[in-house]
Amino acid sequence: MADYDVAIVGGGCIGCSTAKHLAERSELEICLLEKEYHLATHQSGRNSGVLHPGFNYPPGSLKARFSTEGTRRMKAYFDEHDLPLEHTGVLVVATTDREERRLSDLQAQATENGVETEIVTGESAVREYEPHARGQAALYCPEAASVDSQQYVYQLAADAKASGVDFYVGHRVDGIDFDGEHAITTSKGTVTASYLINAAGLHADRIAAEVGVGRGYQIVPFRGEYYELVPGTEDVCQSMIYPTPDPDLPFLGVHYTRRTDGKVIVGPNAVLAFGRESYRNTEVNLRDLAETLSYGGFWKLMASREMASVAWDELNKSYRKQRFVEAARRLVPSVREEDFARSYAGVRAQLLDADGNLIKDPMLTDGPRSLHVLNAVSPGLTSSLPFGDHVAETALEALE
Ligand SMILES: Cc1cc2nc3c(=O)[nH]c(=O)nc-3n(C[C@H](O)[C@H](O)[C@H](O)COP(=O)(O)OP(=O)(O)OC[C@H]3O[C@@H](n4cnc5c(N)ncnc54)[C@H](O)[C@@H]3O)c2cc1C
Incomplete structure (x- = not known):
């Protein structure tokens, strides 16, 4: 060659x-x-296709800088090349007092990162943005967008x-x-x-x-599985409906995203994948799995009671549709189990150090x-x- x-x-x-x-x-x-x-x-090619404008990342971090700058540059690039992009914005919904307090922290972070947001309070104010969402308050970020990756x-x-x-x-x-x-x-x-x-x-x-x-360091694969709303039920989400992120957890909970083709996807969850390219929960790659299970950093991560409980919850959402739908219903109570059809999945390359810290x-x-x-x-x-x-x-x- x-x-x-x-x-x-x-x-x-x-x-x-x-x-x-x-x-x-x-x-x-x-x-x-x-x-x-x-x-x-x-x-x-196996992601949610969302431009995240950086309201959820610590000010001063490389992540905050890249995502804020990235959102703006991507929008200009998509415009220049006439690629599919929808300026949907995102609604981050709070369903408890604790989550509502967290919205203020998110807004302060967003402001420091130079990202515009607005907080709305009360169920009816939330419904003005997303008529089928339920929450006591929400943070709206107009800069978020949906793209074809x-x-x-x-x-x-x-x-x-x-x-x-x-x-x-x-x-x-x-x-x-x-x-x-x-x-x-x-x-x-x-x-x-x-x-x-x-x-x-x-x-x-x-x-x-x-x-x-x-x-x-070692990469530990975490699969993110999606459901999609069946035709005729997609109206329950006009843009993107997200739960309030928990700062202690590495992955965001199940959420709704309206894609550029009009399909509404729900997910992803975050479940340990039994292979770096195992896109189904029945697929196992023995070499990859052995590598994960023999890595000390993985067991140190799982030794934390909180991570073990999250891992169990996410596993349940993978094998039991009902558990997935319950998580989705926290944000949009009117959805029914029959509204969800299995869709695609992606696998995240999560880097872990030898002490079990997620990078x-x-x-x-x-x-x-x-x-x-x-x-x-x-x-x-x-x-x-x-x-x-x-x-x-x-x-x-x-x-x-
Ligand atoms: C479920 C999920 C949802 C996500 N949602 C979002 C989102 O909404 N917004 C967002 O900003 N980010 C999102 N992400 C993150 C984003 O998709 C990734 O951070 C990004 O795609 C990483 O790009 P990459 O080029 O590093 O990796 P990849 O896209 O994985 O590319 C790596 C390439 O290397 C090739 N390769 C590997 N080994 C070899 C080899 N030995 N020889 C030759 N080629 C090789 C692979 O085939 C692959 O094509 C999501 C990720 C996942 C999994």
């Missing part, structure tokens, strides 16, 4: 955004290696290709030998590159380990003539333009 200045592993939103930014700013010879025959096959990734790739990037789909990276430059063994031959960028999503820790990077901020680590996106944590789609830009910039600095 060929010889490149830079090889990027992974054709999701982060890899393609990095390819676009790097190619547009340099004369480097760049290739992108993707193991599947289509781009955005994993996280970047697959079309977005293909547009990024088109931009990158137009700037000279070679795409190799159906090329799985199986091994990397570094000896001043990288000899990258793929399922269809060897590519050499002076510099490597790892944006391999659910497998980023494994690619990093090939060059001795990120040893203190919540995006993480980029350097290695021998290489950069590794070890954590493109949610909202990674929202963040992908500034994040890819940042990866490209960091790589260019290293190459100089």
Whole structure:
């Protein structure tokens, strides 16, 4: 095969955004290696498609910066390329006094992050935004939007290709030998590159380990399953209806999202997946499962009583539709079990350290003539333009 200045592993939103930014700013010879025959096959094409404008992230964090900037840049990009985007806004509903108090914290955070929000109080005020939602108060954020993430990734790739990037789909990276430059063994031959960028999503820790990077961390896969409302019942959600997030929990509870095609999806839950690409709750990958179960960090995470109880709850929502519907009914009481049909699922690449801490901020680590996106944590789609830009910039600095 060929010889490149830079090889990027992974054709999701982060890899393609990095390819676009790097190619547009340099004369480097760049290739992108993707193991599947289509781009955005994993996280970047199996998500809620929501632009999260950063009201829920600690001010000053990389996550807050990327998601706030990302939302604005994505909107301009979608506009420029005429890609599907609906300016729905999001309604975060409080159903208890504790949650209502939390809305004020969220609003303060949003203001510090430069994100516009409004708090409404009383059931009838909540219903003015979403007639079928029930809550004693709500925070409305008009900047949130719904997008088609697959079309977005293909547009990024088109931009990158137009700037000279070679795409190799159906090329799985199986091994990397570094000896001043990288000899990258793929399922269809060897590519050499002076510099490597790892944006391999659910497998980023494994690619990093090939060059001795990120040893203190492991990706633990958490599946997010969706139901969709059957035709004729979608009117119960006009935009997006979210529960008030619990700051101690890593994943948001079940929520409603109106997609750009008009479908309303409900979910995702967050259940330990028995494989990094196990999209059904009956699918097991023995290698992946053994790796998770032999990781000390995983057991330290599960040792917390709260996490164990959340894990049990989420498992129940996966195997028992009734439990899922009960969670959904907290926000919209009128929905019935027969209104829900099983839909698709995605698997989140959750990075865990050896002490069992969930890594919540995006993480980029350097290695021998290489950069590794070890954590493109949610909202990674929202963040992908500034994040890819940042990866490209960091790589260019290293190459100089
Ligand atoms: C259920 C769910 C809901 C989400 N909802 C949202 C949301 O509403 N808004 C939001 O902003 N974010 C959301 N996210 C997060 C967002 O989808 C991810 O943060 C983002 O897609 C990560 O992109 P990525 O490019 O790093 O990973 P990926 O999209 O997983 O891309 C990695 C690519 O690397 C390839 N690859 C892996 N190993 C190899 C190898 N050995 N050789 C070659 N190629 C390889 C894979 O095939 C894959 O295509 C959600 C995620 C999930 C799972």
